[in-house]
Amino acid sequence: MDKRQAILEAAFTVFARRGYAQACVKEIAEEAGVAKPTVYNHLADKENLFRHAMEAAADAVRAENLAAVERMRDPGDDLRAALEDGACRMLQVCCSERARALRWLTYAQVAGFPDLIEAVQGRTSHGLADALADRLARLVLSGRLRPCEPALAAEQFLALLTGPLEARSRLGTRKVPAAEVREVAAAATDTFLRAYGAAAPEAG
Known part of the structure; x- marks a missing residue:
């Protein structure tokens, strides 16, 4: 699994657990096993991360x-x-x-x-x-x-x-x-x- 996919899967897990407002990029990075700056390098910001994580989950379904x-x-x-x-x-x-x-x-x-x-x-x-x-x-x-x-x-x-x-x-x-x-x-x-x-x- 590449880093972007790992980040998206981790993000969806955290968003599902916490909700959008309570989820933080630091926790997502920890869930994905990457550094926090790596998340920003791949997905820019929390809003963009949420959109792409939702789309990836929808594609999996x-x-x-x-x-x-x-x-x-x-x-x-x-x-x-x-x-x-x-x-x-x-x-x-x-x-x-x-x-x-x-x-x-x-x-x-x-x-x-x-x-x-x-x-x-x-x-x-x-x-x-x-x-x-x-x-x-x-x-x-x-x-x-x-x-x-x-x-x-x-x-x-x-x-x-x-x-x-x-x-x-x-x-x-x-x-x-x-x-x-x-x-x-x-x-x-x-x-x-x-x-x-x-x-x-x-x-x-």
Whole structure:
């Protein structure tokens, strides 16, 4: 890991632990194992450090989500199981400590960083929706899902996941148990396939 990446990861850890106002560059430098001037050499000031640390964390969450969606590329014979597995993995990413801290910091600092919500969501939610739409389009082309608009189907599938999750987590204030994550994934998959699953061929 290079120094800049180490600094950004350490910064996110400290910001998540302390909040933006209470975090100090000295503690971030200690967390990263570098000298304080090294932090300034790479990121200039605390505001710039915060922005880049948030973007790096959002990129990490996106990479984890894209890995979950990628598993849907070849669903095998059991489409329901593949979709449910991908849904469960996306929810696990959403429930991770990093993702929860990212959401908390984004909304806590919206007054001082009004463009932060768009920057974070552009790296996480939007990128995930595009990747999922691509996977669903391939399933439509192969006849595994009925003809539909993949972008809309992806949007609705994600809504089926995030809506119940937000309610169960009380908008991020409570960690959702693994059993509940699986329950949400199963229910979302069932509802999605009822709407978009390809009709079984009629017996002739």
